[in-house]
Amino acid sequence: MDPSGIEGISAGNTAPEAASPPRRRHGYNQTGPLRAGPRQKWPDPGRDQNPGVPHFISSRALTAAGFRLVTLSNGSAQIAGKLFSDAGITDEFESLLSVEDAPAWKPARGSYEYAAASTRTDPGSMLLVAVHPWDIHGAARAGLRTAWLNRAGDSYPAYFEAPDFTVSTLTELAPNLAATA
Template sequence: MPAPLVIVFDVNETLSDMAPLGEAFAQVGARRELAKLWFATLLRDGFALTASGDNTAFAAIGADALRTLLAAEGVSGNLDTAVERVMAAMQNLSLHPDVPDGIRALAAAGHRLVTLTNGAAANTNKLLIAGGVRDKFELLLSVEDAPAWKPAKAAYEYAGTSAGADPAGMLLVAVHPWDIHGAARAGLRTAWINRTGARYPSYFQAPDFVIPALTALPPALAA
């Protein structure tokens, strides 16, 4: 049997279903499609800050970027209230349907499970408790306590140090190709969850595993 791995999970979009955010945008008078633009803007600016040597909180960037986008959208009413409503929705997401069974199977196979998010560990804790799988995770890590955001190498090294594991004994699971690439460059094995049938970008290092749902990972590792 393969040796148990330290499996490191990205959280936003990988574990959490962010589709309901579109409804939160609609409720404040914005287009539902703005949710994807907002999240992409948040990541872009977080990456830019990381590249310049800063480490700014996910929520702080998110709220400011949201305010700018909603103002440009022409949202009427109190912007503070609109921002609070969307940010609250971000903090109250649910797990993707495939996640709980996949998590339980990986834990049953003896793997050590941890999370590493560019967001807040407290939100991860809330998400996993609501999904009934918090007890399967050994560590809930956030880059707020690391030298840099993912995909900087230092973020994955922080996860390895925290778990007491070498990169070769770790596997990152994510839906984001940029996260897969960053982890691979840091020496971790990788598994890309491709729930949408998307094409993987050729300019990023390819994942070791490509799976349509988390439930497909345990048999892939066992094989």
């Protein structure tokens, strides 16, 4: 595999279902929607957004390795843009795509085909990186390669298409991809 021929699509979930209580998401016990209000503030852009996941280091390692980075979110591109801006990583990404402009929400094939068309890339040359097994499954069925970011050490559901790579942090991804080149 040629590293410059793989496009990384980081799947974010800023959609309303991300706020459904109560459940454990990304290592946090979430009981309601995440909102910045008078008593809350968004994390400092110079600090990690998620403990144990150094996003700014991870994205820079991937771009330094020659990968193009694009996001595809079921949520708003505007919200993703704000989160990436606050984290100081917007410049690492070529595009912040949202299913708002796609024919369907993920995990429908049309959402991944929209990302491929938007980046002028063959789906088989793309790699979706996601924390959600349903997203991995949808991307694999659309012809993309996949990497599951398994932060919690969970078992991958056997009823979904298996990921091509499984990593516990984004910093592990670039070496794993380089090893298969």
